Amino acid sequence: MEKNYSPQEFESEIYQAWEESGSFAPKIEEGKKPFTIVIPPPNITGQLHVGHAMDTSIQDCLTRYHRMIGDPTLWLPGTDHASIATEVKILDAMRAEGLTKETLGREGFLERAWDWKNQYGGAIVRQLRRLGGSCDWSRERFTMDEGCSSAVREVFVSLYEKGLIYRANRIINWCPECKTALSDAEVEYEEQASSLWHIRYPGDGFDITVATTRPETMLGDTGIAVHPEDSRYAAYVGKSVTLPIMNRRIPIVADSYVEKEFGSGAVKMTPAHDPNDYEIAQRHNLAIIRVMNDDGTMNERAGEFAGLPAPLARKLIVAKLEEQGLLVKVEPYTHNVGLCYRCHHTVEPLTSDQWFVKMEPLAKPAIEAVRSGSIEFVPERYSSTYFHWMENIRDWCISRQLWWGHRIPAWFCRDCGHINVSRTTPESCEKCGGVHLRQDEDVMDTWFSSALWPFSTLGWPEKTSDLAYFYPTSVLVTSYDIIFFWVARMIFSGIEQMGEPPFHTVLIHGLVRDANGKKMSKSAGNGIDPIEVIETYGADALRLSLIMGLSPGTDTRLSTEKLEAARNFANKLWNAARFVLSNADDGVDTAGDVLNTAGEPGARPYMGLSALDRAENVKSVGASPRLARGSQPSPVTPQTPTAFQALQIHEKWILTRLNRTIEDVSRLIEQYDLGLAATTLYEFVWNQFCDWSIELAKPALFGDDAQAKRNARAVLLYVLDAILKMLHPFIPFITEKIYGMLPDSADMLINAEWAKPSPYADNSAEEAMDGIIEIVRTVRSLRLERKVQAGKKTRLYLLANEKWSGILAESTQVFQRLAGASDVIVIKDRADIPEPSVKAVTSAAEIILPLGELVDFAAEKARINKAIDSAKGEIERAQRKLANDGFIAKAPASLIEDERKKIETQTGVLQALEQQLGEVESM
């Protein structure tokens, strides 16, 4: 085994082995509840960014865990056609060649787009593999593949038939750059500095001044609105004014939407270019006059300004108003401007013929599903975000004036104007029988197909066995920024089409930010390329650094420090394994014996602790029971843990701690708290297994006692085995690599059974180890403080009571190994303390280091006094608590007992310290 951890050398071959073994595909077992995740399909235009890495790490972690606990597990991958994003990208490429959509035509364009998809669309999927994603690639889907497309068509038609999809001329968000309609969710708002122009509209014998941020839209004004209770204007309601420049008479109406306090209290109405004005216009039957073209220029209804770009028209209009003395004033003003979420150009609200989904009937059950708990958000607070959006939702504009996407299955009849909506291309008009049909040019919002993803990918509308078995899926993992775009729409679509919600849990994570907390983006140049990170630190390090310390739903930062910490942990694990393995297989005697103990035939030998008992038997029989692979192991009877009883304290201790770690980690993963689960494992592996178990195993491993050696190996291998299993969901590559090097590896770790607590635990071993660790630490500290040469061994006297002296005598090797002790002398009588010496007190024993000339009496005194103060403080605090009647009456008994115990031990410590102080002073 190489000395240093170099992930570059094995990650890709491990992945290949997984993939070739078919381990990613679920083993379907009827009657067993599957665990299913559908991937949030990345855009085919996309390059993998750290957000995907986060998403993938979490999903893969859950997937691997569930696979290991025995659930039939499916993680279904795929990609999204990303209508606008892809079309823009392709148009850019075409522009470079001097081509346009018009010159290429629809067919030519689509051909090009598919070529592009086939060429580049797989890139991101390959990158997911680099991360270790254990997706079932045999079920990979694409939102525009045949099945998904027929799902889209089916949903469109059935919603249309139910009256939940309709076509109408209404005000929508229009991006003049992308030249398409957008849904409300696709508009982002940004504060921009602008001006507020106050314009006077003359009436008969009166004037009304209105304020606007978009003077050019006045050309389309069709009214003035005032508040019904505004006395300033009450007399004018019902009358009219003359629209400047256009010289059109427009009525004054009263509507409570108007704020009396804002501006002049009168609002110009431009229903064709403002959503609010549009609604008011509906209420008052105002005319709707559109003055802008789709490309953002003024149209023929704009009179002399026709053909001009809006910004230029604005300038000219303002100038003209000023000339006519109608411009009252201009003041600086900051307001929210809507921007296209793809190209960030200003969105123009305008009226247009579009297709809409009627939201209210769909939203209702979708809200109920979350309210009733059928769907749970983790963390829970995101459900309120969801409710707020769903409860205020407006109809969803789903048509897009693009070519790349699912074409709307509607055909207009030239003869009678009827709209034929159909699953298949109609031959003739269903109403008049005419044959001159023209299909709607538009495609659907990308998110329309994404909304069907949890069932379209499983085969719907066909009744496939996958659909029956895997729907509803289990957990949906995504970041909070697409709850509206995607999660909400999947929920109502799943309920509407399938009759039940598409998943029971929505696990929300945050955004990945850079080391300074800034959002990563290409334009800011602070994006971290996950592939580069993988090449430098390894995929495992990337995954672990993203998950460790992560709290559900909150943003996280990625930095080189974190990556290094994760990489270092992997290196630590690597070397720990290297040590264990190099000592597991060095001779005739055994590793196989102890290892090869247990479980089911054919399964990877799971080294149950009963192994130790077997090892004992083996020894007495004197034969090696190493089993041929697949042969039947003898039944194991764990009822007689004599071998366990014979283990050293630290061995019992680590096994007991391991049990607790297994329980904690399993529970945390079930609760989706992967960050804490990873941290728990990190701590266990480094601070307990490596720092203590491995160090303490050395005397036995390098010693002469064959049974002790055998035991040490068995315990280390057993714990390592469990560690690898528990770490596998987090860092799959290195754990798989090491697992493959364990003696008798029969199968890959990816297929192994999750770690289970052993029946053996010994809480008294924990207490004993706590005492031992405290002594070791105190001795180390004393030696450093007294500047004892690092390599120099000194005698160690331990003055202990009956209970501890036995434990400590058993552990002399521990102190020799870790506390620089040449000899360990456990004494029971103060008279046996040598002088002069450096002394300290722990709860388990008094420590005496006969350091001769190194003893500094002043320093001794100071340290002992400090310890006395601290012991006194502890006692006092505990006494105060026990003196409190409320505490005695209401606190749990165990807590009260703890306080009593504390007083007891601390009193002992205090007495010993005072004794030591007296001894120092008398010298």
Add this chain to the structure above:
RNA sequence: GGUCUGUUGGCUCAGUUGGCAGAGCACAUCGUUCACAUCGAUGGGGUCACUGGUUCAAGUCCAGUACAGACCACCA
């Protein structure tokens, strides 16, 4: 304007049903003996933003204040 989140050692963050404040990084001192210098040992460092309340007990629960951030929203 509404909703939500955060404020804990120099930095980045944990802290799971209230029960004596933790980690990683950084810092200081020591250390090349056979897993690991991508390492080991030891140590310094926090009135848990502020104010009040509930409780025997509050970083943890409640109310308010300040600051920071996110999302939503139709004041032209």
